[in-house]
Amino acid sequence: MKVCKTWLVLALATGLGAIAFGQSVADSGVVKPKHVLERQVAIRGLEKITIERAFREAMSSGNVPGGIVLPGDCANEDERQLDIASTTLRDVLDSIVSAAPSYRWQYRRGVVNLIEVRDGTALLGLRIKRFEVKNAKTLSGALNDLMNLSEVKRRLEEVNISQAKQEIGLTDLRRTDSGMDGDTQGFSVSCSNVTFREALNEIVRANGKGAWAYSERHCNGRDEIRINFIVQ
Amino acid sequence: MKTIRLFIMLVFFSCVFGAIDALAGNVYGTSAVIYDYANNRTRGYSRTQVDYATAEYYTAYVCGELYKDGVYQVRACQSGIITATIYTQYTGTSATGSVVSDHYVDMKYFDEEQSSYIDYSGYRFLPGNNYPIDWFFYPAEIFGYFPVSIYLGSTYNQIPTKLRFIHTPPRAPNGIGPEITVTNGDVLDTAGNVKLSNQCGVYRNMAYELVDQQDKPIVVAFNITETFADYSGVDSVPGTLSQSISAGNIVGDTQYMGRTAPTCLGTNDNESFTQHFMVTLGGKNHNLTTVVSILRGRFSGTYMCDVAITTP
Numbered sequence: 347m348k349v350c351k352t353w354l355v356l357a358l359a360t361g362l363g364a365i366a367f368g369q370s371v372a373d374s375g376v377v378k379p380k381h382v383l384e385r386q387v388a389i390r391g392l393e394k395i396t397i398e399r400a401f402r403e404a405m406s407s408g409n410v411p412g413g414i415v416l417p418g419d420c421a422n423e424d425e426r427q428l429d430i431a432s433t434t435l436r437d438v439l440d441s442i443v444s445a446a447p448s449y450r451w452q453y454r455r456g457v458v459n460l461i462e463v464r465d466g467t468a469l470l471g472l473r474i475k476r477f478e479v480k481n482a483k484t485l486s487g488a489l490n491d492l493m494n495l496s497e498v499k500r501r502l503e504e505v506n507i508s509q510a511k512q513e514i515g516l517t518d519l520r521r522t523d524s525g526m527d528g529d530t531q532g533f534s535v536s537c538s539n540v541t542f543r544e545a546l547n548e549i550v551r552a553n554g555k556g557a558w559a560y561s562e563r564h565c566n567g568r569d570e571i572r573i574n575f576i577v578q
Numbered sequence: 579m580k581t582i583r584l585f586i587m588l589v590f591f592s593c594v595f596g597a598i599d600a601l602a603g604n605v606y607g608t609s610a611v612i613y614d615y616a617n618n619r620t621r622g623y624s625r626t627q628v629d630y631a632t633a634e635y636y637t638a639y640v641c642g643e644l645y646k647d648g649v650y651q652v653r654a655c656q657s658g659i660i661t662a663t664i665y666t667q668y669t670g671t672s673a674t675g676s677v678v679s680d681h682y683v684d685m686k687y688f689d690e691e692q693s694s695y696i697d698y699s700g701y702r703f704l705p706g707n708n709y710p711i712d713w714f715f716y717p718a719e720i721f722g723y724f725p726v727s728i729y730l731g732s733t734y735n736q737i738p739t740k741l742r743f744i745h746t747p748p749r750a751p752n753g754i755g756p757e758i759t760v761t762n763g764d765v766l767d768t769a770g771n772v773k774l775s776n777q778c779g780v781y782r783n784m785a786y787e788l789v790d791q792q793d794k795p796i797v798v799a800f801n802i803t804e805t806f807a808d809y810s811g812v813d814s815v816p817g818t819l820s821q822s823i824s825a826g827n828i829v830g831d832t833q834y835m836g837r838t839a840p841t842c843l844g845t846n847d848n849e850s851f852t853q854h855f856m857v858t859l860g861g862k863n864h865n866l867t868t869v870v871s872i873l874r875g876r877f878s879g880t881y882m883c884d885v886a887i888t889t890p
Contacts, residue, residue, distance in 0.1 A: 388861045399818070406801050406820045407858065483771040490775050509838070514765065514773045515819040516804055517830035519746065519785060521797075555822065578821045 382410055383436040383453060389428070396423045397446050398559065398576070401460050404438045405557040406577045411550035412458035413543070413558040414576075415470065417448070420565035457547040468505040468562055469571055470543040472497065477545045481532035485556050485575045486514060488535060488549045493573075498542070502571075507562065510570040515578055546573075604629045605638070605683060607733040611675040613862055620646070622666040622677030622735075630660065636683035638662035639727065643680070647673045657684065674864065676737055676791070681730045736790035738800065738857040738864040740890055744828055746785035755783035759881045762839035768830030779836015779843055780874060780881040786829040788857065788866075799825040801858040811849020811875065833885055835874040848875025848882070 388407040389400055398416055405412045416423070430441040435458070439451040442460065451460045474497060482488040492498065493509060502508065533552040537545060543560075550556040557577035563570050608625040624642030641655035644666035656664040666677065743753020749768045758781055765774040768783040788796045801822050809815035813835075823829055837843060853870040856863055869889035873882065 402820055484773060486773045487771060511813060512774060513816050513819055514832045514834055516802060516821040517767045517769060518821060518823050519768055519828045519830035521826055521828050574817055576819055
C-alpha cells in the first residue's frame with residue numbers, strides 16, 4: 347500500500363506560504379522616509395580624505411542632490427582626517443566643517459551645499475532674471491543652457507574670466523542594441539530672479555540627484571571658473 | 579494504489595497563492611557576501627531553496643566556501659527542508675570577500691522491483707524510466723529508500739572586476755565609436771544626448787560593460803567613479819567624477835577635448851592620460867583592473883582622439 351503524502355505537503359506548503367505572505371506584507375508596510383540629512387552615507391578612507399571626495403562620496407552614496415564650492419587654490423587640495431560620530435549625512439557634513447572650518451554647509455529644499463566661506467565668487471552670486479530648461483536629458487545639457495544665458499556671458503566678460511573645459515564624465519546607458527535614450531524621461535527647470543548658485547541647485551533638484559562642484563582658479567596665468575558635475 | 583495527478587496539485591497551488599509561482603522542479607541558489615562593519619566581520623551567505631512541490635521528495639543541501647582576497651578561509655554545509663542556509667565568516671572587512679556555494683538536493687526514491695518512483699522534477703531518472711504519459715507519480719513511503727545527493731551546480735557572489743567594450747551602435751559599435759571633429763557644434767554622449775554645445779574640438783564615444791571575476795556581466799545598480807593619472811598636456815588633469823548606473827544598464831563615456839567656439843584648439847593643444855575606475859557596490863569599493871589610455875587634442879594641426887584599453 348502506498349500512502350500519498352501530497353495533501354500533507356499541500357497543507358504544509360499552505361501554512362508556510364501564509365507565513366511567507368505575512369512576512370512580505372510586514373516588509374512592505376508603510377515606513378515614514380527618513381529626512382535627507384538622516385540618511386546613511388558611505389565614506390571610505392576617513393583617515394585621509396579630501397573635502398571634495400568626502401562630499402562627493404556622501405552625495406553619491408546618499409543619493410542626495412547637492413553642490414560644493416571649492417577653494418581656488420592652485421595646489422592640490424589637502425587631505426584631512428574626519429572624525430565622524432555616525433554615518434548620517436548630517437554628521438558627515440558636521441565633521442567636514444569641523445575638520446575644515448573655512449567651510450559651512452546648508453540644506454535648502456532638498457539640496458545640500460558645502461561652501462568655502464572665503465571664496466570670492468565671480469559668478470555664484472550673479473542674479474539670473476529667468477532660467478528655463480525643458481526636458482533636459484543630462485545635467486551637462488542643462489548647465490550648457492545656463493552658461494549660454496546672456497547675463498552669464500556678460501558677467502564672465504566683465505570679470506575677465508573664462509570657463510574651463512567641462513568634464514563630460516560617464517553616463518548611465520541603456521543596455522540595448524542602440525543604447526539610445528529616446529524615451530528616457532528628461533527633467534525641466536523653470537525659475538526666475540535666482541542667483542547662479544540657486545540655478546545650479548535647481549538643476550540637480552529637478553534631476554533628483556547629482557552634485558555640482560564650482561571653483562575659480564587664477565593659476566599659471568589663467569583665470570578660469572570650473573563647473574563640473576562630480577556626481578551624476 | 580493511490581495516485582494523484584500533478585496538474586491538480588498545480589491548480590491548487592495557483593488558487594492558494596495567487597501571483598506566487600508554484601513551479602515544480604525549480605531550485606534556487608543564492609550566494610552573497612555581507613560586510614558587517616559594526617562587528618568587523620565579513621560573512622558569506624549560501625542558500626539552496628527548492629520549491630514546495632520539489633520539497634516532498636528532496637531535501638535542500640548547501641555548502642558555502644568563503645575566500646578572503648581569493649584565499650580560502652572556511653567551508654561549511656547545511657541541509658534543510660525547503661531551504662538550506664549556511665553562513666561562513668572571517669574577521670575583518672577591508673579585504674574583498676567572495677563565496678562559492680555548492681547546491682545539492684538530497685533525493686530519496688523507492689524501488690518496489692516492479693515499478694519505481696518517477697523523478698518528476700527531472701533531476702534524475704531511474705534507469706529505463708521516463709515521464710509517464712498521464713504524469714502519475716508515486717510518493718515514497720514504505721519501500722526501499724535510496725538516498726542520492728545530486729549536485730546541481732554552484733553559484734558565487736559577483737565581484738566587480740573590469741570593464742569591457744560592448745557593442746552599442748550607432749555611437750559605439752563594438753564599444754568604441756568613430757572619432758568626431760566639430761568646429762562649432764554639439765558634443766553628443768553615447769546615448770546621443772547633447773552634452774556640450776558650440777564646441778570646437780574632437781571627441782569619441784565609448785560603451786563599457788561591467789563584468790565580474792568570471793567575465794559575466796553585472797546587472798545590478800552600482801556607482802562608478804573615474805580617476806585620472808599620468809597626465810601630460812596643455813590643460814590640467816581631469817577631475818574625479820562619479821556616476822550611478824541603473825540596474826541592467828551599461829557605462830557610457832565620452833572623451834572630448836576642445837574649446838567653446840569661436841575659440842578652437844591651438845595647433846598642438848593636446849593631452850594624454852590614463853583613466854582608472856572604482857565601483858561601489860553594496861557599500862564596498864572595488865578598484866577595477868581596467869586602465870584606459872587616452873590621447874586627445876590637436877597634433878601638428880591634426881585632430882585626434884585615441885582611446886584604448888591597455889589593461890583589461
